[in-house]
Amino acid sequence: MSPSRKTYHHGDLRQSVLAAALDVIAAEGPGALSLRDLARRAGVSHAAPAHHFKDRTGLLTAIATEGYDLLAAALAGTPELRERGVRYVRFATEHPAHFQVMFQPDLLRADDPELLAAKERASAELRAGVAGLPDVPDARTAGIAAWSLAHGFATLVLTGNIEAALGDREPEDYFRSLTGLLFTGQLPQKDRS
Amino acid sequence: MSPSRKTYHHGDLRQSVLAAALDVIAAEGPGALSLRDLARRAGVSHAAPAHHFKDRTGLLTAIATEGYDLLAAALAGTPELRERGVRYVRFATEHPAHFQVMFQPDLLRADDPELLAAKERASAELRAGVAGLPDVPDARTAGIAAWSLAHGFATLVLTGNIEAALGDREPEDYFRSLTGLLFTGQLPQKDRS
DNA sequence: GCAGTATCTAGTCAGTGACAAGTTGATGGT
DNA sequence: ACCATCAACTTGTCACTGACTAGATACTGC
Numbered sequence: 553m554s555p556s557r558k559t560y561h562h563g564d565l566r567q568s569v570l571a572a573a574l575d576v577i578a579a580e581g582p583g584a585l586s587l588r589d590l591a592r593r594a595g596v597s598h599a600a601p602a603h604h605f606k607d608r609t610g611l612l613t614a615i616a617t618e619g620y621d622l623l624a625a626a627l628a629g630t631p632e633l634r635e636r637g638v639r640y641v642r643f644a645t646e647h648p649a650h651f652q653v654m655f656q657p658d659l660l661r662a663d664d665p666e667l668l669a670a671k672e673r674a675s676a677e678l679r680a681g682v683a684g685l686p687d688v689p690d691a692r693t694a695g696i697a698a699w700s701l702a703h704g705f706a707t708l709v710l711t712g713n714i715e716a717a718l719g720d721r722e723p724e725d726y727f728r729s730l731t732g733l734l735f736t737g738q739l740p741q742k743d744r745s
Numbered sequence: 746m747s748p749s750r751k752t753y754h755h756g757d758l759r760q761s762v763l764a765a766a767l768d769v770i771a772a773e774g775p776g777a778l779s780l781r782d783l784a785r786r787a788g789v790s791h792a793a794p795a796h797h798f799k800d801r802t803g804l805l806t807a808i809a810t811e812g813y814d815l816l817a818a819a820l821a822g823t824p825e826l827r828e829r830g831v832r833y834v835r836f837a838t839e840h841p842a843h844f845q846v847m848f849q850p851d852l853l854r855a856d857d858p859e860l861l862a863a864k865e866r867a868s869a870e871l872r873a874g875v876a877g878l879p880d881v882p883d884a885r886t887a888g889i890a891a892w893s894l895a896h897g898f899a900t901l902v903l904t905g906n907i908e909a910a911l912g913d914r915e916p917e918d919y920f921r922s923l924t925g926l927l928f929t930g931q932l933p934q935k936d937r938s
Numbered sequence: 939g940c941a942g943t944a945t946c947t948a949g950t951c952a953g954t955g956a957c958a959a960g961t962t963g964a965t966g967g968t
Numbered sequence: 969a970c971c972a973t974c975a976a977c978t979t980g981t982c983a984c985t986g987a988c989t990a991g992a993t994a995c996t997g998c
Contacts, residue, residue, distance in 0.1 A: 561975090580851060581849070583776070584851070586953080586954065586955090588955080589953095596977070598954090598955095598979095599955095599956085599957085599977080599978070599980095600976075600977055600978075602956075602957085604976090656774070656904075657774075657905060658773060658775075659774070659776060690926065693919075693926055696898070697923050697927055699897070700895075700898035701890070701894045702893075702897065704892070704893035704895065704896035704900065705889070705893035707848065711848050712850060713848075714889055730886055733883065733886055733890060752994085755946075779985065779986090780987095782985095789945095789947085791947090791986095792987085792988085792989095793945080795987075795988090800986070800987070801987095
């Protein structure tokens, strides 16, 4: 950002690197991420980012952690299950880089305490979505069904697999009508044999 | 495999590299894939794989292509939509490496003709699943709903996000009962406000 | 048995992640 | 006012990787 730094310290390197990383991931995927490139963009030496994130995995773990907190915040305070699904999809489209990294465990340090804590916060919000449902015999399975539907839809949107069906509609709107189709019985309740 | 080759030619390097690549990806993810490592495993020089796959992206594109054909074959000849979903999930658990690579577009050469052709063959099978459904007002949306559900479930299984709920049940069995829950109206048809 | 081609080797280059050791600047205690 | 301590950053280096080039070797059709 600052054209020619005069200070020895960058001042806000951590945030600067994080933001640049999100740009790169959203544009070209996590594979294109290079710590040295991020350092160049921030105008610091090649080893500077390592001080904040330890290594490449550390950076991606930090992004995933941030992602889970953003997701928890996005879901919080929504009473209805269906609308929670819509918000899940919206989160994925608004934060594609976070979403991708969160669900690619081989990029992350799976046992990182902060990551686990953030993941648990988001998980609690997901569970809260089905808790208030009336007359659900198996709440856990129902929750997983709902999660699968929203997650699958979001993933297919981000991977460009349903562009044709979307047309120019917003993914979250399409998802809302899709769930309407499911929950109002317009789908065959049972397709036999 | 062969402890000390005497022949100059490997004989089946392409298949050998592909198989080793699938092992690595299934065990450590696509990020851990190294052409040089694959060459070492096959006992050939570091540049030999490049002759068959051009570059890293080429190798992954070949894997994705193979994956789409395996998926099309797995889905073919199944009349019922629900059972197609089960087979989709089974494909993902039986071929986790293929599945991961197929849905990570940033790893692939998206415009590769063979990839596109294989993708279209699989896509046709997916569409065929909803074609025979009775009384579906919006077949396309219903198809995307079904695909989202199966894809989301498969993805969450592979990323280790629903291990706890699965217990020791096979993912495909769990998915079968999950869809039963949806299609027999045990879920509230509408949860409003 | 010969030409042409597919397969593989050997050598090289720039880019990368990780690490070690040193430099700069900020902070807080006395 | 001083200094110890620590965080933030730099410089230098190493092993490894993907990609490219030129050349050696084996197979195939004729």
